[in-house]
Amino acid sequence: MLLFLAAMLFCCCSDESELKAEVKTDVKAEAAANIGKTLVVYYSYTAHCREIVNTLTSRIEADVLEIQPAQKGLRYEANGYALGTELLNAINDNPDDANSYPAIDPVTISLGQYQNIIIVTPLWWSQMAAIMQTYLFQSASQMAGKHVGLIVSSHSSGISGVVADAKRLLPDVTWMGEALWINASNHSRRASLIENWLGTLDFATEQTTMDKMYITIDGQAQSVTLEDNTATRALLERLQQAPVTVTLNSSGDFEIWGALGFSLPTNNEQIYAQPGDVILYNGSNICIFYGTNSWSYTRLGKIDGLSESELRSFLKAGESGISVTLSLRSDxxxxxxxxxxxxxxxxxxxxxxxxxxxxxxxxxxxxxxxxxx
Ligand SMILES: Cc1cc2nc3c(=O)[nH]c(=O)nc-3n(C[C@H](O)[C@H](O)[C@H](O)COP(=O)(O)O)c2cc1C
Structure with a gap:
């Protein structure tokens, strides 16, 4: 720690213009064409993480969100880093209590549109900086199911404590790969470190279009074009958290249907359902048609491009206990x-x-x- 404190006094920043010369624009264009939408979330007190984010976003197409403490002008390093220590101690004493985390400015951005999130955070006393911990604590449920990467900036301390904090705060994400550690001695080489790291990451690939979902049965995924109504908007919100698996049964030689396990808003009207139609019945049941039927339903969407006989085989017409997964991605x-x-x-x-x-x-x-x- 003494080494860290002494070295902090001599800490210097790198030459940004030198780094820009190394940027290969083709990587950025190709990545953008293939991977899902990416958000980079960062907090930075002394600008190292901001520099890392600038370098990172010269390599990949991404939106950027900066987390800001609600209380401005605080000096976390003053009095032997007393305030930084105090904030971390409060979290460590009671990590499940929202009141333990320092207040941050409200974040209005919705995470629903992103498949990939890269977190860039400073290390404080071998832990994740308290301000970033607040954001992750507040947004854990919105991040569930997303592909998440982590970059940690420290002066010299190793980052295993920050990785542990990230895993504690985000138990339901898919980690894209190992965290990247950038410290004072390699900060000036961050362009190449980030370049290599990006190549190891497991990015979610598909762009989520908000008028599509996927139905997967027995490993076969079929896209569904969704209606735009309050029921589909609520369903999409649900699927942004995680895929939903339901058990459906054949009925009346025209549909497979069963309980969703939750309710959606209804817009019921008399509908003559056709093969391929995906329908909400009574607000909390899903019906998928391979034949026809007339009833008061809410239309959710239609399976794309399957003939009636293909639908019968895909939907396992006539069978019971069919496991059907609804999701936003097919990959x-x-x-x-x-x-x-x-x-x-x-x-x-x-x-x-x-x-x-x-x-x-x-x-x-x-x-x-x-x-x-
Ligand atoms: C409160 C506080 C505690 C810190 N504790 C450590 C530490 O234990 N080990 C270390 O190597 N760096 C430590 N640092 C230094 C930061 O991790 C490092 O300077 C980092 O690059 C800061 O990122 P930023 O400039 O984006 O805020 C600490 C910094 C602060 C403000």
């Missing part, structure tokens, strides 16, 4: 298939699972991980 199923069937050597595959051609740049799957080549 889980297809990437699993690629992993199990094709990833036995160092070959690269496209995200669609075909063998990549030599020399082509882009995002590929190699040994089960997405890599930027």
């Amino acid at each position: 889980q199923a297809s990437i699993n298939t690629v992993k199990s069937e094709k990833l036995k050597d160092n070959s690269c595959f496209t995200l669609q699972g075909t063998l990549a051609q030599a020399g082509h740049k882009g995002i590929y799957i190699k040994n089960g991980k997405k890599v930027i080549l």
